[in-house]
Amino acid sequence: MAGGGGEENPVGINVTALVDIIFCLCLFFMCSLKFRELNGKMDSWLPENKGPKSSAQMNLPMDEIRVLLSYDKDRKQMQRLFVNRPIPVGDEGDSLLQKLIREQSASYRSLGKNDVPVIVDAGPAVPWKEVVKVMNMCKAENVQKIEFGMGSAMK
Amino acid sequence: MGFKEIKVQEEVAANLVPMIDIMFLLLLFFMLNADMSQRDLEDIKPPTANKADQDKPEENSNRITVNVHHSAPDCAQYAMASDICIDSKHWFISVQGNRYALTEAELAALQKRLSALADANRVKPGDKTSKSERFVLIRGDHLAPYGLIQRSLERIAGAGLYKTQVAVEIEKSSLAK
Numbered sequence: 001m002a003g004g005g006g007e008e009n010p011v012g013i014n015v016t017a018l019v020d021i022i023f024c025l026c027l028f029f030m031c032s033l034k035f036r037e038l039n040g041k042m043d044s045w046l047p048e049n050k051g052p053k054s055s056a057q058m059n060l061p062m063d064e065i066r067v068l069l070s071y072d073k074d075r076k077q078m079q080r081l082f083v084n085r086p087i088p089v090g091d092e093g094d095s096l097l098q099k100l101i102r103e104q105s106a107s108y109r110s111l112g113k114n115d116v117p118v119i120v121d122a123g124p125a126v127p128w129k130e131v132v133k134v135m136n137m138c139k140a141e142n143v144q145k146i147e148f149g150m151g152s153a154m155k
Numbered sequence: 156m157g158f159k160e161i162k163v164q165e166e167v168a169a170n171l172v173p174m175i176d177i178m179f180l181l182l183l184f185f186m187l188n189a190d191m192s193q194r195d196l197e198d199i200k201p202p203t204a205n206k207a208d209q210d211k212p213e214e215n216s217n218r219i220t221v222n223v224h225h226s227a228p229d230c231a232q233y234a235m236a237s238d239i240c241i242d243s244k245h246w247f248i249s250v251q252g253n254r255y256a257l258t259e260a261e262l263a264a265l266q267k268r269l270s271a272l273a274d275a276n277r278v279k280p281g282d283k284t285s286k287s288e289r290f291v292l293i294r295g296d297h298l299a300p301y302g303l304i305q306r307s308l309e310r311i312a313g314a315g316l317y318k319t320q321v322a323v324e325i326e327k328s329s330l331a332k
Contacts, residue, residue, distance in 0.1 A: 014172055016172055017171075017172050017175045020175075020176050021175075021179050024179050024180065024183045027183065028183055028186060028187065031187060040204060040207030040208065040209060040322070040323040040324060040325035041207060041210040041292065041321065042204065042207050042208070042321045042323060043208070043319075043321075044319050044321055046308060046312045046317040046318075046319055069301075071239060073238075073239075073241075076238050122301040123301065124301060124302025124305070125300050125301070125302065126300065126301040127239055127298050127299070127300065127301070128202055128223075128295040128297055128298070128299040128300070128304055129202035129297040129298070130301075131304070132203075132204055132297075132321065132323055133202070133204075135204070135321065136204040136206050136207070136323075139204075139206035140205075140206045148305070148308065
């Protein structure tokens with residue numbers, strides 16, 4: 001029996017405490033496992049000097065790669081633009097967008113401009129996963145500088 | 156008159172089993188309690204990515220976590236992922252277990268809280284206007300509208316924090332490689 005040894009074996013092991021401990025450990029790991037889903041991160045940086053830019057700064061020609069994202073509520077569909085070029089939704093569109101980011105960043109690099117940012121300019125209703133998808137493409141193409149555009153926030 | 160001494164053979168032994176039980180229950184309690192104090196992660200589904208860096212929380216023990224999460228169990232749009240839920244009453248921003256609604260007053264309270272957390276690592280200690288070197292992890296739900304994330308970013312920047320990280324779930328296929 002679990003309680004101890006019989007008459008023929010007076011020295012027994014009480015396993016009750018062991019079972020208690022095992023159940024306690026089970027409980028602990030069951031509780032903690034739920035929060036183990038976070039496993040990745042992407043670094044991004046916010047502007048250190050906040051505040052509006054002066055008009056002189058605004059008029060400077062900017063080197064940037066801009067990806068525009070918007071969400072059509074009526075058609076429940078994403079819309080994407082690379083600079084001014086529409087990008088279709090789906091795997092083919094994803095491949096095309098990644099190719100364009102690669103080509104554009106390579107052309108800037110060939111001019112010695114290695115830190116040209118990709119600006120993800122998303123509308124307020126765009127799902128976060130779509131923004132992260134573009135960030136992921138940038139990471140895949142070794143674009144180090146990813147910035148967020150200033151679309152209008154959800155009211 | 157002589158008394159006969161009665162010898163009672165008695166075994167004196169301490170039963171340690173209840174003590175061990177209690178000790179382990181106490182240990183469990185403190186382990187969970189200690190974990191709970193750092194549990195500032197809301198239950199969300201982060202977006203997936205295959206090019207993200209492996210997150211090591213122990214390297215960023217000083218990090219602030221900002222959660223952008225949905226909290227409306229009866230919201231069909233979110234549950235079925237048929238459309239993007241843009242009802243601002245359904246979304247919250249949470250920091251260290253404190254939940255903030257998307258009202259101006261609550262967001263101001265959020266910025267105040269973030270500013271207090273940023274104070275620990277200001278470039279110029281004591282100067283609230285100087286920037287902070289503390290990292291901020293943005294844990295946005297994969298279906299969170301970008302407008303919400305942007306509002307969080309505005310408050311993070313307003314508190315003087317600029318080192319941000321975006322939480323993602325690394326795709327299993329990329330982990331296998």
